[in-house]
Structures are given as structure tokens and as C-alpha cells.
Amino acid sequence: MSKQIQVSGLDAYYGSHKAIEDVSMTIEPRSITAFIGPSGCGKSTFLRTLNRMHEVIPGARVEGKVLLDGDDLYGGNVEPVSVRRMIGMVFQRPNPFPTMSIYDNVAAGLRLNGRISKSRLDDTVEESLKGANLWNEVKDRLSKPGAGLSGGQQQRLCIARAIAVKPQVLLMDEPCSALDPISTLAIEDLMAKLKDDYTIVIVTHNMQQAARVSDRTAFFNLAEQGKPGKVIEMDETSRMFTNPSHKATEDYITGRFG
Amino acid sequence: MTIKTEIREGGPATSRSASRRSHGEAPFRFLSTGAGVLLLGIMAAIAVFLIGEAIPALRADKGNFLTELTWDPNSSQVFGIGALAFGTVLSSALALVIAMPIAVGVALFISHYAPRRLAGPLGYLIDLLAAVPSVIYGLWGVAFLVPLLREPSQWLNDTFGWFPLFAGEGAIGGKTMLAGGIVLAIMILPIIAAISREVFLQVPKMNEEAALALGATRWEMIRMAVLPFGRPGVISAAMLGLGRAMGETIAVALIFPATFGISFQILTPQGNSIAANIANGFGEAGDIGRGALIASGLVLFIITLLVNMAARMIINRRKELMKADT
Ligand SMILES: Nc1ncnc2c1ncn2[C@@H]1O[C@H](COP(=O)(O)OP(=O)(O)OP(=O)(O)O)[C@@H](O)[C@H]1O
Ligand SMILES: [Mg+2]
Numbered sequence: 001m002s003k004q005i006q007v008s009g010l011d012a013y014y015g016s017h018k019a020i021e022d023v024s025m026t027i028e029p030r031s032i033t034a035f036i037g038p039s040g041c042g043k044s045t046f047l048r049t050l051n052r053m054h055e056v057i058p059g060a061r062v063e064g065k066v067l068l069d070g071d072d073l074y075g076g077n078v079e080p081v082s083v084r085r086m087i088g089m090v091f092q093r094p095n096p097f098p099t100m101s102i103y104d105n106v107a108a109g110l111r112l113n114g115r116i117s118k119s120r121l122d123d124t125v126e127e128s129l130k131g132a133n134l135w136n137e138v139k140d141r142l143s144k145p146g147a148g149l150s151g152g153q154q155q156r157l158c159i160a161r162a163i164a165v166k167p168q169v170l171l172m173d174e175p176c177s178a179l180d181p182i183s184t185l186a187i188e189d190l191m192a193k194l195k196d197d198y199t200i201v202i203v204t205h206n207m208q209q210a211a212r213v214s215d216r217t218a219f220f221n222l223a224e225q226g227k228p229g230k231v232i233e234m235d236e237t238s239r240m241f242t243n244p245s246h247k248a249t250e251d252y253i254t255g256r257f258g
Numbered sequence: 259m260t261i262k263t264e265i266r267e268g269g270p271a272t273s274r275s276a277s278r279r280s281h282g283e284a285p286f287r288f289l290s291t292g293a294g295v296l297l298l299g300i301m302a303a304i305a306v307f308l309i310g311e312a313i314p315a316l317r318a319d320k321g322n323f324l325t326e327l328t329w330d331p332n333s334s335q336v337f338g339i340g341a342l343a344f345g346t347v348l349s350s351a352l353a354l355v356i357a358m359p360i361a362v363g364v365a366l367f368i369s370h371y372a373p374r375r376l377a378g379p380l381g382y383l384i385d386l387l388a389a390v391p392s393v394i395y396g397l398w399g400v401a402f403l404v405p406l407l408r409e410p411s412q413w414l415n416d417t418f419g420w421f422p423l424f425a426g427e428g429a430i431g432g433k434t435m436l437a438g439g440i441v442l443a444i445m446i447l448p449i450i451a452a453i454s455r456e457v458f459l460q461v462p463k464m465n466e467e468a469a470l471a472l473g474a475t476r477w478e479m480i481r482m483a484v485l486p487f488g489r490p491g492v493i494s495a496a497m498l499g500l501g502r503a504m505g506e507t508i509a510v511a512l513i514f515p516a517t518f519g520i521s522f523q524i525l526t527p528q529g530n531s532i533a534a535n536i537a538n539g540f541g542e543a544g545d546i547g548r549g550a551l552i553a554s555g556l557v558l559f560i561i562t563l564l565v566n567m568a569a570r571m572i573i574n575r576r577k578e579l580m581k582a583d584t
Contacts, residue, residue, distance in 0.1 A: 056470055058374065085473030095464040099486035108482060109472040158468070165472065 002029040002199045003069040003086075003168040005050060010064030011228070012045050012054055019045045021228035023064070025218060027169075032191060032200045034210040034237065037220030038252065042229030043203045044092075046220070047171050050201065051087035052080040068168065085109075087169040088162035093178050094154035096146035096161070102129075103142040105157055109165040124164055132160035133190050152183025159190065169199040177205065188213050207253055211241050219249045308552050315549025323553065327518050329535060331550035332543060339532070339557050341518045345435075346531040346558065349510065350503035352439030352524060357447045358496060364447075365454035370480060381455060388448035396509035399441040400433075404513070407437055411525045426526040433515045435524035438531075441509050446499035453498065457491030458484055490573045497569030501562045507533040532558040 005027040012020045020042035027033045035043040048054040049062050052073060066073040073083050096105045106125045110116055125142070129135040134156040138149070146157050155175055162170060172191075176184040191200060191213050204210050210217055218234040233246050244250045316323055318335055326338020364384060368377045408431035418424045461484045469479040485492075514529035516538055521528055536551045543551060 051471065053467065053471055056467065081473050081475050083473075084471055089471040091464060091467065091471075093464060095462075095468045097465060097468065097483060097486070099489075108469070112472060112474055112478055161468075161472070 002197060004029050005169065005199065005201075006065075006067040006070075007050075008065045008067075010046070010049060010062065010066065012042070012049050012062050013060065014045075014057065015059040018228040020049075020220075021223075021230055023231050025231060025234050027199060027201060028216070029199045030195060030197070031215040032195050032202060032213050034214035034217045035201065035203045035220060036205070036207065036210050036217060036252070037229070037232075038222070039205075040229075041220040041222050043220050044173050045229070047173055047201060047203055048089075050169070050171055051089055052083045053089060055080065085113075085165055086167055087171060088165065088167035090155070090158050090162055090170065090172040090175050092174040094151055094158050096149075096154050096157050098145070098147045100146055101143045102138050102146045102149070102157060105146040106160050106164050109161060113165070128160040128164035129157075131163050131194070132156045133186060133193075134160055150183070152179045152186060155179060155183065155187060156190065159187070159194075163194070163198070167198070169201065170194065172200065172202040174203050174205060176209065184209070207241075207255075211237060217241070219244075219246070219252065221248055221252070308556055311549050312553035312556055313549075315546045316553055318546050319550070327520060329518055329539075329550075331547040335546060337550050339554055341520055342530055342532045342535050342554060343557060343561065344520045345514070345529055346504050346533070346561065348522070348524075349435055349438045349442060349514075349529060349531055350500055352435060353442030353446060353503040354496060354500050356439060356443035357450055357499060360443075361447050361450035361495075361499075362454055362492060364451045365458055366480060366484070368451075368455050369458035370476065370484065381452075384448050384451050386448075387444070388452070392445060392506060392509045393512075395441050395445055396512035399437055399509060399513045403440060404431075404433060404437050407431055407434070407440075411436060415525050422522050423524050426523040429527055430525050432527040433513055433529065434527055435514075435529045438510050438513045438529050439524065441513060442503045442506055445506060445509065446502050449502065450492075450495045450499040453495035454488065454492050457488040457495070460491075461487045493572050494569050497565055500565055504531075504558065504562055504565070505533055507537045510534045511537040 007026075008024045010020070010023045011018060023046055035047065037043055045054060050066060050073075052062075054060050054062055062074065064074075068083075068086065072078065097108060100108065103125055106128050107121055110121060110124055126135060126139075129138060134153060137153060138144075138157075146154065149157060155178070159170075159175075176187050179187065188209065191202065194200060202210075202214065214237045216234065217237045217240045219232045219240070220229050221232045222229050232248055233240070233244065235245070240249065241253060244253060250256075315331060319326075319331075319337060320334065321328070321336040321338050323338050325340050326336060327341040329337045329342065331337040364380075368381050368384075372380060411431040411434065414424045415426060415430045419426070465483040465487065466479055469482040474482055510529075510531050511534035514531060514534050515527055516530050516534065517528040518530060519528060532554050536555060539547065540551055
């Protein structure tokens with residue numbers, strides 16, 4: 001249920017503006033990979049190229065290769081829709097569907113896959129909410145609006161929604177940046193648990209968080225102001241945080257810039 | 259230099275500006291309350307005048323004004339709103355049923371499907387439809403649409419004649435409810451499409467992306483995120499359109515043959531509405547006749563008011579739900 005991602009020579013554009021250039025990396029299954037780097041260096045952009053959400057933006061396009069266990073996600077006959085069903089995404093701001101109940105939010109993705117029996121739907125919703133460590137808090141109010149939950153609960157609801165369709169990979173773009181420390185810990189615990197089943201990629205501005213949760217870390221930076229973002233280095237998180245091989249990485253991690 | 263004086267006058271300056279503000283405020287408050295009171299006064303005067311005109315006619319009515327179908331205030335003095343109100347509601351409902359899917363489809367196309375180069379001009383074109391005078395629509399309906407509808411009407415009647423709306427034994431086609439309904443639909447389409455488009459454009463990007471990231475196709479995304487979010491706005495657009503259709507006068511006066519009966523058959527030559535009846539009859543009406551027409555106008559006003567209140571209730575209930583959400 002968990003697959004490897006291999007990226008090679010990837011460029012991403014917004015119209016004529018090149019946001020990232022020549023990114024190559026391997027993201028291992030059943031592990032957490034963290035992206036760190038200063039604001040505007042293209043972490044979100046790169047993350048969104050991994051499930052073809054980048055091209056949703058008018059004028060945005062991608063060059064290069066992204067392989068999911070060897071299959072090219074940008075191959076000629078690959079539907080973006082099917083890519084996104086395999087690679088789930090959690091956004092920076094919790095975004096449950098405002099018109100839907102908690103239950104319907106979790107069921108939303110499942111219902112896309114055609115008719116599904118009520119009992120199987122019930123089971124999967126419960127399983128996903130348990131998987132997102134939210135079940136105990138919401139089991140008595142599944143029919144209440146999802147947007148009525150706290151920010152941290154909403155974010156876990158979004159995680160439940162994403163894992164309900166059993167993706168291979170889970171992409172998370174600063175999933176805790178809008179949350180308080182307690183909710184952040186809850187999500188970090190959840191990530192540690194989900195790692196047993198999923199390939200997880202997380203963007204974070206929080207060095208401690210990257211150090212705590214991730215197995216590998218990639219450091220993104222702009223080569224120069226106005227130039228596209230690049231991966232400066234990628235390594236085991238423990239090595240990266242103790243003994244980075246680039247000066248820029250060290251400066252960033254120790255808080256000397258960014 | 260200026261800085262120095264300002265510093266020196268720091269204290270008094272604020273109190274002076276405050277007093278200047280209240281200086282400006284008094285005339286403005288006077289003007290705005292004055293305008294409000296004047297408006298209310300004018301409305302009250304109109305209401306008093308209309309009711310004053312209507313009451314003698316209603317007194318003289320030899321039938322039941324609410325249920326009577328015939329409209330003959332000038333000689334037999336038997337008249338009622340029954341057939342007219344029915345015609346108004348049926349033709350407007352028909353117009354709404356025809357216009358809604360098209361208007362919402364057009365709005366969705368402009369907001370979510372059309373490339374930006376096409377979306378702008380298309381929206382403009384729709385807005386332009388609203389600028390066509392209604393008498394033009396009426397003439398177009400009579401001269402073009404009525405003959406055009408004859409064969410399709412016959413076919414509908416032959417094939418689906420068992421369905422009450424398409425039933426009818428005698429003449430089929432001509433100046434029918436269907437023709438009136440279609441013309442009304444075209445007339446209310448721009449307003450519904452324009453409001454719906456605005457509402458659809460306001461759907462938060464993050465809700466749309468949430469759906470797309472789940473692997474929704476564009477249509478599934480629209481069903482998941484856009485339509486539920488836009489529903490209250492679309493409902494209010496529909497109600498506005500319905501109000502317009504009910505009040506529309508000249509186009510339907512040209513198309514409807516001014517019959518006085520209650521029939522659901524939209525393919526037979528029959529049809530009338532309160533507004534059309536006023537337009538047709540006001541010229542040669544006597545005193546009672548005029549009062550009767552004014553009374554019918556008041557009924558039209560009450561119906562549109564009810565429609566608007568219903569819409570507002572739906573929207574408010576919806577809003578409360580959304581508020582509980584956030
Ligand atoms: N929708 C967009 N249209 C045009 N340019 C964009 C868009 N989104 C991002 N960019 C540009 O792409 C570059 C990379 O942005 P991106 O959001 O990927 O950075 P980031 O590393 O995620 O930053 P942050 O840490 O602040 O989230 C920036 O120069 C940004 O201005
Ligand atoms: Mg970002």
C-alpha cells in the first residue's frame with residue numbers, strides 16, 4: 001500500500017516563471033520525508049507536482065519525470081484524476097467541505113469511486129477516523145458539520161478524508177502551521193503511526209518538527225534571488241541536522257537565515 | 259513649519275477634528291433619514307392610492323374576486339383573479355423550469371470550464387441579453403417562435419399526450435403557454451446566469467482543491483464543492499428571475515391570447531397573466547374596470563412579495579447552517 005517516488009530533472013513553471021529547476025530525488029516508501037527551506041523556494045510547488053495538483057493552476061506546467069514505483073505519473077495516457085486518487089494531499093489550512101457533515105467529509109472520496117454499500121462506507125469512515133486519531137472525539141456527532149470542529153480536529157478530519165481512499169502516498173503541506181502545539185503533537189503522533197502504511201512527504205517550516213518526525217530531509221533553496229528554487233541537499237534527517245554538507249543548509253537549520 | 263504647529267496644537271486639534279466630524283455628520287444624517295422617510299412616504303402614498311382605487315371596484319364585484327375566472331368588470335361586473343393568477347404562476351414557473359438548467363449551466367461554463375479568453379466575452383454576451391427591450395422579445399416570440407414551435411408542439415402532443423402538460427385535443431401550437439414560457443425564460447436567463455456566475459466564482463479555491471486532490475474530475479469537483487456552496491445564491495437568483503417573469507408585461511401581452519380559464523395544457527393556444535391583462539385592458543377600462551385592474555396589480559404585488567420572502571427564508575436558513583459550520 002506504500003510506494004516509492006522517483007523524481008528526475010523536474011522543472012515547474014507558473015506561466016513563463018520557472019519556480020523550481022532540475023529537482024531529482026528518491027522518496028522511500030514507509031518513511032517520512034521532510035522538505036525544508038526558506039519561504040518562496042518552491043517546496044509547495046514541488047509537492048504539488050507529485051500528485052499533479054500543480055497543473056490545476058491556470059498556466060502552470062511541469063517538465064521532467066516523476067515515477068511511482070516505476071510508472072511515469074506524467075505519462076501520455078495517465079489521467080491526473082487517477083494519480084490524485086493514489087497520492088493524497090493535506091493542505092496548509094484545514095479545508096473540510098463546509099457544506100458537508102463529518103461523516104460525508106470522510107466519505108467524499110469513497111463516493112467518487114462509484115456506488116458503495118452503506119455498511120462498507122460506515123466501516124471505512126470509522127476506520128479512517130480511527131486512523132486519524134479523531135474517532136473518539138467525533139463518534140457521537142458524525143452528522144454535524146465538519147467545519148464545526150476545532151482547527152486541529154479539522155486538520156485530522158482532512159487527514160481522515162485523505163486516507164479513506166487508501167492512497168499510496170500522503171503529501172502534507174505545512175499541516176500544522178495553523179495549529180496550536182497540542183494539536184501539532186497530535187498530528188505528529190499520527191504521522192508516526194501512518195508511516196507504517198504510507199509514504200509520507202511533509203513540508204514544514206518547523207526545524208524541530210522536521211527533526212522529530214522525518215527519516216529523510218530535503219533542503220530547498222533559491223540559487224539566487226529571482227532564480228528558480230533547487231534542492232541543495234537531501235540526506236538522512238539525523239545526518240542533515242548534525243552534519244550537513246552544505247554551508248547554506250547549516251545556516252538555515254541553525255536559524256542564521258530564512 | 260507645519261509639523262511644529264501641529265505639535266503645538268496636538269490637543270485641541272483632535273477635539274476640533276472631532277467637532278468637524280460631527281458637523282459633517284448632522285447634515286448627512288438628516289439627508290439619509292430624510293431620504294428614507296421620503297421613500298417610505300411615497301410608498302405609503304402609492305399603496306393608499308392603489309388600495310383606494312381598488313376598494314370601490316372590489317365592492318362592485320358581483321363574483322368572488324379571489325376565485326372567479328372571468329374578467330368582465332365593465333359590463334356584467336363579474337370578475338376575479340383566478341385565471342389570471344393561475345396563468346401568471348404557470349407561465350413563470352414554466353419559464354423558471356426552462357431557464358434554470360440553462361442559466362446554471364452557462365454560469366458553470368463561464369466560471370469553471372471556459373478558457374479565460376472565452377469566459378469574458380461570453381459573460382458580456384449574457385449581460386447583453388438583459389439589455390434587449392422586452393417588447394423586442396415579445397415581437398420575436400410572436401413572429402418567430404410561435405411558428406417555429408408548431409411542429410415540435412404537435413410532436414410532443416402526439417408522443418407524450420398522456421402527460422397533462424402536453425395534453426390537448428383541439429388545436430395544438432400557436433400562441434401557447436409554451437411560447438410565452440420560452441420567451442420569459444430567455445428574458446430571465448441573464449439575471450439568473452449573472453448571479454449564479456458570481457456565486458460560483460466566490461467558491462473558495464481551497465474547497466475546490468480539496469475535491470480535486472481527492473481525485474475528483476472537474477464535474478465531480480463542481481458537485482462536491484461548487485454547487486453546495488453556491489446553492490443559496492442560485493436559489494435567490496432563481497427567485498429574482500421568477501419575480502421578473504411574473505411581473506413581465508408587454509412580451510406576454512403580445513404572446514398570450516388572453517383566455518380566461520384554468521388549464522395546464524401548455525401546447526394549446528391559451529394563456530394570460532395579471533400583467534398582460536392589465537396591459538391589454540387598461541386603455542378601454544371604465545372606473546370599475548380600472549379599479550379592478552389595480553386590484554389585480556395588488557395581487558401580483560403580493561405574490562411577488564411572497565416569492566421573495568420564501569427565497570429570503572431559504573437563504574437565511576442556509577446561512578444559519580453555514581454559520582454553525584464555522
Ligand atoms: N499560483 C501561483 N502563481 C504564480 N506563481 C506562484 C504561484 N504559487 C507560487 N508561485 C511562485 O512560485 C515560487 C515558489 O512558491 P511556493 O509556494 O512553492 O514556495 P514555498 O517554498 O512553498 O514557500 P512557503 O514556505 O512560503 O510556503 C514563488 O516564487 C512563488 O511566488
Ligand atoms: Mg508553501
